[in-house]
Amino acid sequence: MATQSLSATPAAPAQDSRRPSSVASGTTKKPNIFKRIAQHFRRYWELWLLSAPALIFVAIFAYVPMWGIQLAFRKFDPDKGLTGGDWVGFYYFKQFFHSPLFGEIMTNTIRISLWTLVMGFIFPIILALLINQIHSTKVKGFVQTVTYMPHFISVVVIVSMLNIFLTPGSGIIGRFLGLKASWATRRRSLPSTGSLKSGSIADGTPSSNLAALAGVDTSLYEAAKIDGAGRWQLIRTVDIPAIMPTAGILLILSMGSVLNVGFDKIFLMQNSLNLPATEVISTYTYKIGILNSQFSYSTAIGLFNTVVNFVFLITANAISKKISETSIF
Amino acid sequence: MSTTTVTPAPKTSGDEIPWNKHQRQHLTPGDWVASIIIYGLIALAVIAVLYPLWFVVIASFSNPNKVAAGDVLLLPKGITFVGYAKVFANARIWRGYLNTIIYSVVGTAVNLAVTIPCAFALSRKEFKPRRVILFLFTVTMFIAGGLIPNYLLYKQLGLLNSMWVFILPGAVSVYNVIVARSFFETSIPEELFEAAQLDGESYLGYFFRIVIPLSSAILAVIGLYYFVGHWNDFMTGLIFITDDEKQPLQVVLQQLLLVVQGTATNVDAAAQQQAADQIKFGIIIVSTLPLMVIYPFLQKYFNKGVMLGAVKG
Numbered sequence: 001m002a003t004q005s006l007s008a009t010p011a012a013p014a015q016d017s018r019r020p021s022s023v024a025s026g027t028t029k030k031p032n033i034f035k036r037i038a039q040h041f042r043r044y045w046e047l048w049l050l051s052a053p054a055l056i057f058v059a060i061f062a063y064v065p066m067w068g069i070q071l072a073f074r075k076f077d078p079d080k081g082l083t084g085g086d087w088v089g090f091y092y093f094k095q096f097f098h099s100p101l102f103g104e105i106m107t108n109t110i111r112i113s114l115w116t117l118v119m120g121f122i123f124p125i126i127l128a129l130l131i132n133q134i135h136s137t138k139v140k141g142f143v144q145t146v147t148y149m150p151h152f153i154s155v156v157v158i159v160s161m162l163n164i165f166l167t168p169g170s171g172i173i174g175r176f177l178g179l180k181a182s183w184a185t186r187r188r189s190l191p192s193t194g195s196l197k198s199g200s201i202a203d204g205t206p207s208s209n210l211a212a213l214a215g216v217d218t219s220l221y222e223a224a225k226i227d228g229a230g231r232w233q234l235i236r237t238v239d240i241p242a243i244m245p246t247a248g249i250l251l252i253l254s255m256g257s258v259l260n261v262g263f264d265k266i267f268l269m270q271n272s273l274n275l276p277a278t279e280v281i282s283t284y285t286y287k288i289g290i291l292n293s294q295f296s297y298s299t300a301i302g303l304f305n306t307v308v309n310f311v312f313l314i315t316a317n318a319i320s321k322k323i324s325e326t327s328i329f
Numbered sequence: 330m331s332t333t334t335v336t337p338a339p340k341t342s343g344d345e346i347p348w349n350k351h352q353r354q355h356l357t358p359g360d361w362v363a364s365i366i367i368y369g370l371i372a373l374a375v376i377a378v379l380y381p382l383w384f385v386v387i388a389s390f391s392n393p394n395k396v397a398a399g400d401v402l403l404l405p406k407g408i409t410f411v412g413y414a415k416v417f418a419n420a421r422i423w424r425g426y427l428n429t430i431i432y433s434v435v436g437t438a439v440n441l442a443v444t445i446p447c448a449f450a451l452s453r454k455e456f457k458p459r460r461v462i463l464f465l466f467t468v469t470m471f472i473a474g475g476l477i478p479n480y481l482l483y484k485q486l487g488l489l490n491s492m493w494v495f496i497l498p499g500a501v502s503v504y505n506v507i508v509a510r511s512f513f514e515t516s517i518p519e520e521l522f523e524a525a526q527l528d529g530e531s532y533l534g535y536f537f538r539i540v541i542p543l544s545s546a547i548l549a550v551i552g553l554y555y556f557v558g559h560w561n562d563f564m565t566g567l568i569f570i571t572d573d574e575k576q577p578l579q580v581v582l583q584q585l586l587l588v589v590q591g592t593a594t595n596v597d598a599a600a601q602q603q604a605a606d607q608i609k610f611g612i613i614i615v616s617t618l619p620l621m622v623i624y625p626f627l628q629k630y631f632n633k634g635v636m637l638g639a640v641k642g
Contacts, residue, residue, distance in 0.1 A: 046531055063469070154616070290568055298477045
């Protein structure tokens with residue numbers, strides 16, 4: 001029962017000596033439940049009021065579309081809208097798997113997303129470890145501010161800047177690497193640039209890594225130093241284990257979106273020449289779904305995407321549990 | 330205070346100082362190397378972030394031909410304001426700017442009005458349904474309807490091609506709710522609530538009169554997160570808006586900056602490219618400036634806020 005009550009006593013407890021617990025509880029329980037619910041609302045109506053808008057929004061904009069997933073199994077009928085239409089089972093899934101583009105799309109998606117995952121995981125950790133080594137708090141703050149800045153720049157701007165710098169002849173990087181043809185047209189370049197960018201954008205996460213590092217007990221450092229650890233060993237043996245739980249959780253979470261390769265960046269960097277290497281599930285879904293109005297087909301692919309992500313998430317979680325005892329579920 | 334010792338092992342005498350970040354001690358040659366590497370890498374990272382920004386700034390003031398030829402490296406060359414003049418004369422940019430400001434401000438206001446009260450309610454331990462609610466919220470972080478169901482839903486709700494498509498669907502970010510909830514759980518002492526109860530305050534009274542005034546840090550952080558999300562949002566406009574008049578700045582930028590790229594082979598495209606070149610840097614600056622200016626001021630809130638999110642445990 002609630003320990004802090006603004007009003008009167010809670011409902012009558014089940015262990016009332018007047019009522020034998022076995023037989024009579026069957027008939028006396030029902031009024032109890034309604035009474036309890038009414039009492040609950042009388043006490044907590046304000047909290048319900050405060051959270052109501054959020055609950056409504058989540059119900060409408062997160063759960064209704066989930067219900068609309070069944071579109072993946074139905075033939076879309078414009079007259080019947082979201083849930084009408086005939087049931088066709090796995091028809092659209094099969095269509096996707098047998099489509100000539102399937103191999104290409106899947107390969108691209110997996111390749112780009114693995115790159116992104118690796119970069120987005122390693123960079124922030126290294127950065128956090130480095131920043132943590134700075135002695136002066138002023139310099140530390142400065143570096144933190146600076147490295148967090150890309151977070152504020154829009155994808156459009158970042159991709160434009162990338163194009164500018166990679167232009168053969170005039171772009172800084174372009175000249176440095178002596179590129180002859182436009183970088184954008186080379187197929188293989190996309191994954192690496194995309195992942196580098198996401199590595200820098202992922203600089204939101206170092207702060208949480210840093211927080212974990214800042215919380216490390218200084219006596220651990222003491223003990224390690226007494227055992228003769230040099231600076232590098234200190235990092236290896238104290239900092240890294242301290243970061244691992246946070247980083248691990250972040251890794252699991254990103255595994256859950258392993259196939260959600262950022263639509264924004266990819267879409268902005270695509271052009272007709274690099275398409276075979278850059279078409280991924282998210283961009284393909286957009287093109288055939290919104291631009292071509294193949295609603296059912298697109299929903300089916302989206303559902304496939306979600307399911308695979310989920311499988312990855314559960315797997316990563318299980319592995320992490322086995323290895324380090326940190327997990328989300 | 331210290332001289333380099335031959336071996337890394339510190340003295341075991343009584344004046345041993347624990348490793349802490351504000352004092353150097355007993356540095357070895359190995360430590361020096363480590364320091365150089367560490368600071369070197371950090372400098373590299375800082376330059377990698379700052380130089381592109383600096384370049385865009387100076388290029389926006391420079392003669393576009395010199396920029397294209399690659400003459401501009403550290404300082405502007407051939408200072409000219411032609412680029413900016415063109416940017417300011419472009420009506421599409423202004424309209425996009427206005428749209429973005431409206432969507433971002435209204436959007437963030439709605440965001441905060443919806444997220445913060447809910448986070449408060451969920452932070453009350455005596456509120457039994459909170460577990461279920463949080464679970465339902467968290468599920469939405471992993472399972473989503475997908476693009477098409479969302480699109481059809483917005484269509485039915487009349488959100489397509491309307492300003493509200495920027496504001497309503499994204500009103501609740503579950504992640505932000507969780508961060509705000511952690512804040513309320515850890516930073517508002519329970520004694521305040523007990524004292525308020527003695528004074529006869531209800532939950533609503535407590536929330537508005539005591540909790541909110543104390544929450545400026547989390548309001549700033551979450552507000553900023555949401556605001557930046559709105560400002561830089563590019564996909565929503567692209568997918569759900571068909572009227573050019575209603576497009577936010579980012580989509581206008583995309584149309585101006587990125588549509589011509591990689592295939593400048595014929596004369597027409599080259600001329601377009603030239604025109605785009607002149608305004609490109611100016612546009613980048615003009616669109617990013619507001620956030621860049623706000624950020625340093627709110628920066629201290631930010632670092633604190635991200636740490637709060639990390640404590641969620």
